Amino acid sequence: MNSGVRKNFNSSTIIFMSKNKKTLFHFLRNNPLDLVIFLLLFLMAFFFLPTTRFWSSFLSTQSKTYPSETLADYQSPPQPVLKNQTAPVVFAQAHIILDQKTNTILSSKNEHQRLSPASTTKLISALTALNIYPLDEIVTVQQDYLVGKNMELQAGETITVSNLVSGLLIHSANDAAYTLARHNTASVSGFIKQMNQIPERYRLENTHFTNFDGMDHPDHYSSAYDLSQIARLSLKSDVIRQAVAVKETYVTDTKNIYTHHLENTNELLGSIPEVKGLKTGWTDLAGECFIGLIEVNGHELITVVLGSQNRFIETERMIDWVKKNVYWE
8 A cells, every 4th residue: 555545544534533523434435445454454353363262261271280190191901911721610601701991801601692681681770770860869669560579669659769779789679670660751661772772872782671670581682791891881880889789788768668678689799708799680591690790809800601500609610710810910
């Protein structure tokens, strides 16, 4: 821009604004070159100058303090190592021993075979209930459910979700599973649909549920591997971790009318120090089933036996095998 134009913009504009009392709009309309300059300056300010949000974000970032640890300080969990390749003596139809932290399979047989999971199903029932209900939500027992093992819930009784989940995991109570399932807004079928969303989400292709308590059905199945992954997922819940470690307890309804005595079906809990909990199962078709949470030398492992004739003896054998054949480095 030449000096004449610049002078015109610097002086004429002021005179024009002060003496003639006309708007900036009228002035720019009568001075096309100044209008172009004004628009260019406006666009530069709009697109290139930092905004208030930028500066507030920048200043807040500068004021943050970060931990001294970096990615270079990260240490991967200790890796399990087998001393030899001998397998544990397990006669169950399927089994697996898994390092919980690294998800490393240490021993397995028929781990992907679809088998009846019996009441280990209730681990998924508990996860589903915890996903959709608040722990303190009050549930009304609609009717007695006397199929299989139960905690003797009474029709009309009101009880919290928390106490029902305890009954489910500690006592393996079928009536607790039924009451939680029926409480779903889409009733029992809706609850089972949500149960199946968990294996679908985690691509556990050898698992499908048709009921909430593990009763035998041709389309109700899981595998040792899938159950080990469900167990790993369950252990992320403090509620489940705490419940499966309880040997015996009492829970009441909300009005303190009914008291329910819960005894853990896991016979190894409290008698074998390495056993920290998880879930049992049994039906005529499924045989004896057991998912175990095991701790050896400070390391958690998950064991699964399906179709066993003596789930607890075989789990003890697997624990002894781990103690003799596995170390971490």
